[in-house]
Amino acid sequence: MEEDEIYSKVLNKVIGFLAYRPRTWHEVGLRLPKYFKTLKIADEEIITRITRKLFGFLKADNLVNDDEFGKLFVEAKAAGNKAWGRKALVQSLMHKGISREKAVEIVDAGVNEKEQLKTAVAILTKKWRGFEAADTPSLESRSIQAKMQRFLAGRGFTYDTIRTAIDYFLNHP
DSSP states (O other), rough: OOOHHHHHHHHHHHHHHHHHHOOOHHHHHHHHHHHHHTTOOHHHHHHHHHHHHHHHHHHHOOOOOOHHHHHHHHHHHHSSSSSSHHHHHHHHHHTOOOOOHHHHHHHHHHHHHHHHHHHHHHHHHHHHHGGGSSSSTTTTTTTHHHHHHHHHHHHTHHHHHHHHHHHHHOOOO
């Protein structure tokens, strides 16, 4: 198989991969070896040349953009009933190959502290609505508050947001 033919096949696979949803450079880089393996290409020199050419094409056409991906990702994950907190968003962006500094910058630009607090209170309200109706300890008990705290921490909310949300939830029924 000629190098141009390999390039064309890999490019088509990458474009299909990008058509599903936006990706980071890291995600594309992790997927490329799989494509070369399916085409049974083992020559490292050819792989390197094709990868450079492919990345040049993707960059020139702006098909992969980490900043744009981060903004869309934060927008999608920071809203709704299953919203993520700042910590979870930064961690997930880092996992997808975005540097810590860039991830923090993207999250800071896309997440409002007041919105995070509202979301945390809404999540608590949904989770513990009607909780006292059952034969369970009061919401004022330390064990229930600790459960609330762990629940919100698992969603990636900061300690300050968690404390404020729990205080608001308990004092404003």
